[in-house]
Amino acid sequence: MALNIGEIKYTNILPLFFYINKKEIEKTGAQFIPQVPAELNRRMARGEIDLGGISSFSFGENSHQYSLFPNLSVSTYGKVGSILLFSKRKIEELDGKSIALTSSSATSVVLLKVILKEFIGVNPDYITMTPDYDEMLASHDACLLIGEDAIKGGWRQEKDIYVYDLGELWYEKTGLPMTYAVMAVRNDAIKRETPLLEKLQIQMTESKSRTKADGYQEMIEAVLHEHGGESAFWTNYFRGINYDLSENHVKGLKRYFELAYKHSFIQSLPEFTFFNYSLQGI
Ligand SMILES: C=C(O[C@@H]1C=C(C(=O)O)C=C[C@H]1O)C(=O)O
Known part of the structure; x- marks a missing residue:
């Protein structure tokens, strides 16, 4: 074989x-x-x-x-640029809100959940979706995208959308790669x-x-x-x-x-x- x-x-x-x-x-x-x-x-x-x-x-x-x-x-070690949470609210305000997670990832999905639970102290609801910036944000408060989906989302530079880089948050909280x-x-x-x-x-x-x-x-x-x-x-x-x-x-x-x-x-x-x-x- x-x-x-x-x-x-x-x-x-x-x-x-x-x-x-x-x-x-x-x-x-x-x-x-x-x-x-x-x-x-x-x-x-x-x-x-x-x-x-x-x-x-x-x-x-x-x-x-x-x-x-x-x-x-x-x-x-810090910012990655392609694992991004796009959010209509500040990250501290996501308790009880809904976050759409890309179906293409495993590491980053758990990384986001760990960061929110352990370090930010919020408990949102999660739903898994095919990665699509517009569709995800049309019906949810925030979305997690990775790879080119995240990169291209970042290029939009939309005002009113907070963008959080998970690599950066992880490094800030742990000092680890x-x-x-x-x-x-x-x-x-x-x-x-x-x-x-x-x-x-x-x-x-x-x-x-x-x-x-x-x-x-x-x-x-x-x-x-x-x-x-x-x-x-x-x-x-x-x-x-x-x-x-x-x-x-x-x-x-x-x-x-x-x-x-x-x-x-x-x-x-x-x-x-x-x-x-x-x-x-x-
Ligand atoms: C840096 C990235 O790393 C990736 C993220 C992965 C995941 O979240 O499961 C898996 C492989 C990598 O492609 C990215 O996709 O932007």
């Missing part, structure tokens, strides 16, 4: 995939599956995807079956496909360094073509994201899972197991 590889279809993870030699990988029969995180999470839990950029929350829910690619993630996505592999695939997984690990790690080395400029040409916007915006966006998974990132994730557990958003605390840790420095 060839390897199925999940690729988050938002731009935030692109630095880890941009320079992968997909043709070479696909020659083995492997395929890349671009999808929103929530769909990749589901397919990976069912065993239809073997390796994927997935929501860190979903890793936490299935950690006994997954291992992490070392030193790869989508994280920030937040990791939104990890590169996880199913343990059953490791036994079957070790050499190909090592090749992917090396290529992703190299893609991370190479995109960073030119300030993401070659990659941004492709992003501009697909999404528009200003080159300076994207440069600032990718420079604000941190693609490592250091001990400090794991500390941030552990804090996140402890709070999620405290408020019953997750059933148990995850274990962190790594694939091929010895290659982490490359």
